[in-house]
Amino acid sequence: MNTFILIRKLWPFVRNYRGSLAVALLLTTIGALLAQVTPLVMEYSVNTVQKLLDRPIEKTEVAWVVGSLVAILLTKELLSLLVQLGQKFLSDRIRFRMAADLYEFTISRIVSYHLSFFALGQNQTGKLEKRIDKGIESLTKTVKNLFVDIVPMMANALFALVLIYNKNVGVGIVATLVLPLYAYISREQTKRQSQIRRSIQEIRENKANALFGLLESIFVVKSFVRERYEQDRQHVLNVSLCTNEIRHHRTNYLFDGLKSVAEQIGIVLVFVVTIYFVLNRQMTIGAILLHIMLFNNVSAPVRHLHRIYDEYSEALVYAEGFFDMIENNTYLPHQGSLKTTAWQGHFSLKNVDFIYPNGKQALRNVTLDLQPGKVTAIVGLSGAGKSSALNLLAGFYNPTQGSVLLDGKPLSDYDSEFVRENVGLVLQKNHIFAGTIEENIRYGRLEATPDDVIEAARQASLHAQVLQLPQGYQTEARTLSGGQQQRIAIARLFLKNPPVLLLDEPTASLDAITAEQIKESLDAIKQNRTVLIISHNISQIMDADQIYVMQEGEVIGQGTHESLYQSGGLYRDIIDSNARTLNISRLAATVLG
Template sequence: MRDTLGRGIAFMREVLAAPQKTEFRYRDLRFFLRYAKPIRRLGAASLLGTLVLVGLRAVIPLSGKVFLDYLVPGAGAPPPAFPVPLSLPTLLLAMLVLGAAVGVLGLVQTYLLVRFREEYTFGLQADLFDHVLRFPLSYFKSGQTGYLMSRISGDVGVMQYLFSQFLPQIISNVFYVAFSVVILYALSARLTVLLIVFTPLFLIANLLFLGRIRTVTYQEREREAHVSRDLQEVLAGIETVKAHAAEEREVGRVVATLRGVVRMRVRNAMLASLSGQSLLGTEFLLLLAVVWVGGQEVIEGAMTIGGFVAYIAYIVTFSAAARTFFSLPVVLQPVVTSAERLREIFGTEEEAGGLVPDAVEGRIAFEGVSFSYPDGTEVLRDVSFTVGPGEVVALVGRTGAGKTTLINLVLAYYAPTAGTVTLDSRDLADLDPRWVRGQVSVVSQDLFLFHTSVEENIRYGRPEAGREDIVAAARKAQVHDEVLGLPQGYETVVGERGMQLSTGQRQRIAVARAFLRDSTILVLDEPTSALDALTEERLQASLADLAEGRTVVLITHRTSLLALADRVYAIEDGRLVERAAAGEAA
């Protein structure tokens, strides 16, 4: 018992721990208003509908006063002037018409609100995705896909909640409170003054929880992203996991991360509950005060029974609306947290633009190039060479020597730490990296096919290509006959990462993609590593045709492919050493 009590006290201390400091400012939420600007008319129409709808709903509780004060026998209150004689059927008919109007207007307002919400979310998601895809490759190499996906989808979902439920509810309650105050003042000025005195207590009751909820919510979002990261990593490497019989180990790792999420959710729920109970306590005290003062007025004859009943009915709905309104700072904390995390992503710099030349010859030159990764690992040292149109330069060397890093410099994925890489005598640092990559066809040993058809995968580098061009490229890549043997031929879906195909088929489809793109510069990174000797021999002739008149950088361990090269370089200890002959280079 004592241990349980001790754990409970420790947990509450953890829940009520001082919040971490944050630099986020509420005015930063204005950043996200830009996505509402194109649909501001739709938002204004939805706001107007909300205003009218709340006004009609605010009138409904007055029906109780009309009935008790004017229709109940012996009420004694003189009925006000109405266009038609006041009676119970008349009152019920009026309520029926009012209810129908509220229902129809509610449908219209819901349609406008849903349209506004979806258009807003679409604009935000489209802009965010476009921004993320323009990050430098180093950003994706240093992070994990599952973590990034969780941040994008989860935080955007919270912003969608802001516009789909939270803001409409807040606006509706603000209008309702405003209408209610006017009606309440008309019913009893004295009670309304008492109501105004109590109102600030709703806000004061929440001040203790604002920073704490935001801190815990941020930690919860981060842990959720870590769970998504770990799940994506395990599923992507499922073959390795099973090959090492590591299922239990990976389950344990994910469960440990998930346990942290559960703990943060419990803390968050407790803070929200404490905040809610504070508001309910304030609401109960207000109701007691109104009953005490209002009851005295009824006894003294200063207020009718119908007016008192109507006032109590308004107080109940007013308190609920006020509770929602004054809980705004607390409920807004998850939104603020997600907005902060999205601002971090939007604040990440995109790849810089640059010059876009009218034409390209394809002459690549490395001049004293050195490169080190951020952790200080030096990969290339003082590398200099030139390859021009119609030339094939082959690179050989042990795994990890820096051959792929050199290719990444050609593709402007990274910038040299020293020296320059030029294209047609222009420094790559001055050129638009997207334009540079548009001049290069790449066949990489890191094969990736999209979860779509064979045809769409070949067409990826040239979206406007027709079927005849795709078939021609597949023939040159020595894969056409095998594609025809697939269940739906070129329409066959290759599966995630192309796993429905063999490694050799995936590699040749990647080669076909390069044939189809027909770029000035060609990068071949182990283009035949997954092929048997016979298929490689047939493909080599096609590669020779593809290299004709182009600038070609070839990375290979296959001696037979070195026959395509005009020059062969070896990378040794980060330096470039020219090999005189293919046999020696091997």
């Protein structure tokens, strides 16, 4: 990514603050002009003092000259201070507001992306978090550097160079000669640093993702006594980052030294040429101080540009990954517009193949039919493709081949928000947000009243346990046990009360009594709804109107519980294994006496 592309991509976010930019540029011009006052005053002072020394001096004249010069310099410094304060205030206001705009736009894009975007290895949670934070930080820092550092210094240098040329063309040419040399050194620095910066960016993202994973799985780490192992993993990433950072800064130090040499060569040349013209009586003695101070204004960007340039080059690297992330239309799902009041909820998969973005094929020529108002179950061993089929029916992924239909029309033709408002999901891993129990349940229907939330909790067999907590429904939800969190997810479903239910292991992590209570509640809510249930719990699938048996991504059987069991095969094996695991014969003997 080059500067022109970066400006073009940033402009939609910057143009909202054109008024502030115009004022900032005006202040920049004023500040650059004020910066030339001191060299001119110094030249005048030296020349005036030299003339005064050639004749008798009255005290009043000395007081007038000194007082005037002090007043001019103090006024100039006061005005410069006000200009700098104005520039910093405007740049910070633009920077912070633009950071907020970038963040909001990023979030709006991220949440709209297809789930296949998040399935990619480079888009893991920790990596995305780092890319967003560093991207916004680098871009806003670039705006600050541009309007507080680069533009003011360049304007200062330009006015100073014009003054030098105005005083003497020869000195101006000498002062200009150092600039191409410095530009060449900076270009070489960029070429050598670009690859290092990309490596640093990748390592930082991997490090952030590894740290996120470590903190997320700290209980597993401790249970397996793998503290040292995790420390070693972090150590490898840390050493790699440290090595690249040292290499990066070592290269910077080398080129910064070359830039300093180039600057000093320029100062010496300006000094020598000015002395030459003074000795030849073509300039006054004050011109020596004038040219040195003006060249100082010209070389100020040279002294500071290495820092700004380094930050800017880093921003270009992060900006590339950041804009690739937020401008990737590949993962924007096709948004249909179809909405219907004649909702039947008849979902089906027709000859569907599905391959995840990582290349794993999950489904092969799968055909499923969810009849309206009926309960459909999918059973199979782990990894058979059951959850993948549910994800396609929910519209989270698009099939690689075949079609997903709703009431006989492609699911992609429907408005996705309309479909999901009418579908309730309980997944194997239900996310609990940071917040209270009440807030997490209300997520199912944001406008729900407290009484609605309590009723949903009752249906999920959660209300009695919540009342035993010191803070009740205001308790932090993430502090609850896994089973209680599962009940929060089910309470969300009851609160939403949708016409279609997609249930993936809804009673996982629950004890037997709670599981029975939830099953009774689900049995009640299933009435006259389209239901798909995936479960290893035979009690939840035996009563289904239609059962599909899946193995290695294919449907290998369908029918009722009785017909599938009589047919033998995998379904019978699963049922028999469940019976042996539960020790049904002994349980029956115990219960029946």
